Amino acid sequence: MILNDGQDLTALSFFSAIDAGTKKSLIVPFVTFAIHAADRLHEYGVSGIPDYSDRGSRAHLYHLFLRDELIGKIFPSCGLKHKTSLTIMAGCSLGGLSALDFTWQHPDLVSIVAAFSGSFWWRSKALDDGYTQADRIMHKRINETPVCPAISIWLQAGTEDEKTDRVGSGIIDAIADIHDLMIELKNKGFTAENLVYHEIDKGQHNQETWGKALQVFLAWGFNKISRL
Secondary structure, three states, X not given: OEEEOHHHOOOOOHHHHHHHHHHOOOOOOOOOEXXXXXXXXXXXXXXOOOOOXXXXXXXXXXXXXXXXXXXXXXXXXOOOOOOHHHOEEEEEOHHHHHHHHHHHHOOOOOOEEEEEOOOOOOEOOOOOXXXXXXXXXXXXXXXXXXOOOOOEEEEEEEEEOOOOOOOOOXXXXXXXXXXXHHHHHHHOOOOOOOEEEEEEEEEEOOHHHXXXXXXXXXXXXXXXXXXX
């Protein structure tokens, strides 16, 4: 498992989630590489497409690190033989956006991805600069991808993730952006078998909520792996 924002392991109650899942036989022992980005606002994001403030400008370099250094060199140095079907990636907020983008572009390296409250609002135009929903970067990347990658995607949001509602739909952006993302994914052929949305009532944009979601995701992800 490759986990973005590895500095948050304790706040995510990561080890408690592992213990609980193991005791219930929902998961088996696994190796986690918890990555602490030096500058997450620029290293996380959508590779090759910075947002309107030039955030995510080094996301392509982060992709190269994951591919060439982490998987290509560090995995073997730890005695691990990489197997795509057994490799999971996850992240929270901007780290979730990064995790989905990397997995989307590298289905030959990662097969299962989770984004907890992913920053799918990531956009190429500011709200006061002619923004439309078509300016959401990850939605556009998925829409313009000609061949659907063979991956499984798990998305989560909380009903109290935020209060913003850009288009006045009555649904907060954190949830609305995921719903729209799922429409794009379903148009590419994703089904309930490889696309899951998990909503947490009163869940907020914080590690406490994401830690609860993590337990649910791990059980789902390992169940998929066990059926391979």
